[in-house]
Amino acid sequence: MSRDEVFEEHRPLLFSIAYRMLGSVMDAEDVVQEAFVRWRKVEDGEVRSPKSYLSSIVTRLCIDQLRSARARREEYVGPWLPEPLAVEPAGDPAVLDETLSMAFLVLLESLSPVERAVFVLREVFDYDYAEISRIVGRSEANCRQISRRAREAVAARRPRFDPVPGQGERLVRRFVEACMSGDMEGLLELMSEEITLWTDGGGRVRAARNPIHGPDRVARFLLGVIPEAPEGLEIRFARVNGQPGLITYHPDGSPQGAATFDISGGRIAAIRFVVNPEKLRSIPPLEEV
Template sequence: MTTLAEAHDQLRPLMFSIAYRMLGSVVEAEDVVQEAFLRLHRSAPDGVDNLEAYATTVTTRLAIDTLRSARVRREQYVGPWLPEPIVDDDDLDPAYRIELDDTVSTAFLVLLEALTPVERAVFVLREVIGYEYDEIASVVEKSEANCRQIFARARKRISDGTPRFDATREQGARLASQFIAAVAGGDMAGLERLLADDVVFVGDGGGRAPAIQKPMVGVTAVARFLLGLMRAGERFGVLLEHAVANGQPALVTRGADGALLGVMTIDVEDGRIARLHNVINPDKLGHLGPVGDLTALLRGEA
């Protein structure tokens, strides 16, 4: 029988995958996984029949409790709330390596915020993990019939807004490169050609960094705003890098010293950029490495 110690490396990706999709926070997900392992070590005998099911149950229940308390903080959050980004690169902490598919995209995780903690748990376990309803019922302590109803209700609530990612990774990378070139070159016409007419820009500063307080919509407004940001950044030697974050093409912004200033994910639909989600809240970037002080930079203090 596999012991918990032997299964640690195998269980960790699954547990983090569940917790991150439940919470949209790398830091909170890591805390949940650590607490889940502590509880498993204290209570799970080496002879338990199914360690994976046991780990899934503990992780999901802890994530539900964490999300219930987090919802109060998010209601008081300054400006739009976006999930903490996971940037896919060789330096990424192995603890955060999960399968970066559409269900961890920024747009999708934002949609999941509309669900209650239990709805989110049922949806993640069914849609992502592939659990059967009887297994889900055991985890969330509801009846199988109730879980079917919860899943149907959750899927209906988010179905209309579910993002449609029809670009391959190569197409997304190419469009992101063109996007960076247009922004860096101040090419208004070129940038407008890349953006959908109803493109949406969302910024998350959380009151800790300067960000717009509500989403911006429209190709001309967003293009002008982006070029304005670039002109401001150029004065301080801000650097732009292409990356992949949450399974989508992304733009990483760094200061002249290499410190991270922001991560912007790029959602592509029908060959054009449909949504831009820009996380500049330093509290949401620390897991990716040293973070710069964007506010001080813009004030000329850094």
């Protein structure tokens, strides 16, 4: 197997690590590409485990990027949400759905870069502590402590999703029908009492600057902004970040927004809607859907 073929074999894993670390498709792809450049410079026979070597490069690049990004995110206009991932990766759907979800990725933002790395490598990808120790440059004992703290922090606020097949998709379709028909009562029936809506415009397009809580406020906000939507806007139902969702498109076919829906107790518990154009660049145009 050639060096390039070895890298391509590991590319899905490397992207999966980078995306969960950074919450950005474009940044994750950049990190993987930088890892490829470094991989090409390695002398033959220098690396015994390509997986470990490449995971180390990607993880360390992500840690560096998270440290520099923290200040920028503190200055971000409105709620910060991960860049939507509208392509289903390969793997066990039961695992991928939760760890790819926007709710989960936002939760990981509360961890330090090293905590996030240890948690992702251990809890998502099942790396052993000896390997994690080599990757992050900490002792095994320290990695175990970091993992325990991160696991406890995440468990306290970990989102819970209903696993009923097809239920989320049906609720999203009913949600869109109620929105488009202006059916206030229909919307309220679909939402849990604890529902929260986040909209991420990044200060580039109009969006709510703060989360909106409660079914009545969420419904009124949605029914208030829908009449302002561009004429000819197209809606396509999709799996976004492994969750029930939808993508909206401008009349020219370019993506306008992407939304994910958390379902709990048979109702919509949270909506996260990304409309920042810079975060939609990885979503294919309508003509390719």
